[in-house]
Amino acid sequence: xxxxxxxxxxxxxxxxxxxxxxxxxxxxxxxxxxxxxxxxxxxxxxxxxxxxxxxxxxxxxxxxxxxxxxxxxxxxxxxxxxxxxxxxxxxxxxxxxxxxxxxxxxxxxxxxxxxxxxxxxxxxxxxxxxxxxxxxxxxxxxxxxxxxxxxxxxxxxxxxxxxxxxxxxxxxxxxxxxxxxxxxxxxxxxxxxxxxxxxxxxxxxxxxxxxxxxxxxxxxxxxxxxxxxxxxxxxxxxxxxxxxxxxxxxxxxxxxxxxxxxxxxxxxxxxxxxxxxxxxxxxxxxxxxxxxxxxxxxxxxxxxxxxxxxxxxxxxxxxxx
Numbered sequence: 125x126x127x128x129x130x131x132x133x134x135x136x137x138x139x140x141x142x143x144x145x146x147x148x149x150x151x152x153x154x155x156x157x158x159x160x161x162x163x164x165x166x167x168x169x170x171x172x173x174x175x176x177x178x179x180x181x182x183x184x185x186x187x188x189x190x191x192x193x194x195x196x197x198x199x200x201x202x203x204x205x206x207x208x209x210x211x212x213x214x215x216x217x218x219x220x221x222x223x224x225x226x227x228x229x230x231x232x233x234x235x236x237x238x239x240x241x242x243x244x245x246x247x248x249x250x251x252x253x254x255x256x257x258x259x260x261x262x263x264x265x266x267x268x269x270x271x272x273x274x275x276x277x278x279x280x281x282x283x284x285x286x287x288x289x290x291x292x293x294x295x296x297x298x299x300x301x302x303x304x305x306x307x308x309x310x311x312x313x314x315x316x317x318x319x320x321x322x323x324x325x326x327x328x329x330x331x332x333x334x335x336x337x338x339x340x341x342x343x344x345x346x347x348x349x350x351x352x353x354x355x356x357x358x359x360x361x362x363x364x365x366x367x368x369x370x371x372x373x374x375x376x377x378x379x380x381x382x383x384x385x386x387x388x389x390x391x392x393x394x395x396x397x398x399x400x401x402x403x404x405x406x407x408x409x410x411x412x413x414x415x416x417x418x419x420x421x422x423x424x425x426x427x428x429x430x431x432x433x434x435x436x437x438x439x440x441x442x443x444x445x
Contacts, residue, residue: 128157128209128228129291131201133194138169140216140335145177145184147218152225159184160201161215165191170215195301195309198284202294210289217285220331227288230327234264237293237321243286243332251333256281259328267321268376271314275379282314286332293321307354315380316365319373347391352403355388363411378419381412382428389439404436 130148134141148159161174161184171188178186189200198212209231211224227239242259245252258279265273273279293299297320302309318324362381366374385407392400406412413433420426432439 127207128153128211128224128288129201129205129207130157130159130211130213130224131162131198131205132159132213132215133162133164133197133201134166134170134174134215135164135191135194135197136166136168136170137215138166138173141170141173142177143218144213144215145174147220148213149181150221151219152222153228155183157183157224158205158207160204161186162197162201163188164193164197165189193303193306195303195305198301199303202291202300205291208291210291210294212285212287214285214334216335216337218333218335220333223329223331224288226327226329226331230325231288231290234323234325236264236323236325237290238267238270238318238324239288239327240270240324241286241327241332242330243283243334244330245336246333247336253330254281259326261326264323264325267318267324268373270321270324271318271376271380275383280383282308282310283334284310284313285334305354305357307351308358311384312358312361315383316362316377319369319376347395351391352388355384355391356403356406359384359388359407359412363415366415374415375419375421378415379425381415381419382432385412385432389436408433408436 132144132148137144145159145161148154148157151157159181161178163171163174163186165188171186174186178184185204187200187204189197201212202210209228211227213219223241227241230236230239240259242256243254245254256279257277258274261273261277274281297317299313299317299320302312305312359381362377362384366377369377388403388407392403416429416432420429428439431442
């Protein structure tokens with residue numbers, strides 16, 4: 125059986141790290157896995173805990189680096205990985221016992237580059253399954269078609285950690301995670317890098333348990349300028365990469381631009397930023413509008429384009445709803 129590399133970026137999670145690692149060790153394929161713990165400059169006891177697990181298990185490896193962010197940690201893990209398949213996990217989350225096995229079997233049966241599954245959100249003893257309609261479409265598709273399916277079904281989940289990836293998908297396409305993005309590196313990956321996948325399939329499995337906690341980077345209050353800068357950087361990257369794509373991919377990336385713009389308009393609507401005007405202007409830059417116009421593929425999308433171009437406030441209200 126092919127080995128699976130489980131990559132776990134770690135930063136100041138001493139309270140939860142042991143539970144995370146134990147849940148990986150209890151996976152039914154644990155004997156065929158290597159676990160790569162990347163300490164990203166933790167200042168608590170996380171590195172000590174990780175080192176103890178590495179010393180006590182011959183398939184757990186721990187590496188420490190200065191703090192550079194989750195993308196850098198994932199990239200370092202990829203460079204160390206020896207498995208044919210990669211699974212990313214956040215260091216405060218946990219897995220139910222058969223989760224990785226189900227994704228692995230789907231990958232082997234379909235020869236997919238990526239297998240996506242679902243997850244539950246938990247806080248204390250409260251758990252909630254996040255239902256995803258896209259997981260119940262019974263077919264294997266290209267990365268381009270997968271992104272369009274997600275958009276068509278209103279699936280806005282860009283989580284990297286509820287998927288299993290061929291390592292060769294990263295190597296063959298020279299994919300690494302964006303280290304210049306402090307936030308939303310998963311959005312860039314899910315809308316742009318996934319375009320390159322030849323086969324994407326799904327499993328209607330919800331055994332990944334995502335922990336909600338107050339100190340989490342992604343749950344630190346209302347969105348502000350940091351969120352807007354990250355979204356703007358992604359939008360600008362999409363526009364820059366646009367001409368390198370084929371016609372089908374261009375239309376898909378144009379639709380993804382609408383998703384990013386909708387996020388930005390929502391953030392502008394719920395927060396008070398002194399620089400709101402410059403972001404409104406940037407969103408409606410001519411290059412952006414040209415990409416949106418070129419992505420139109422049906423009457424509904426033409427109407428959306430016209431509303432966005434002439435009645436941005438109305439577009440915001442519609443997308444918010």
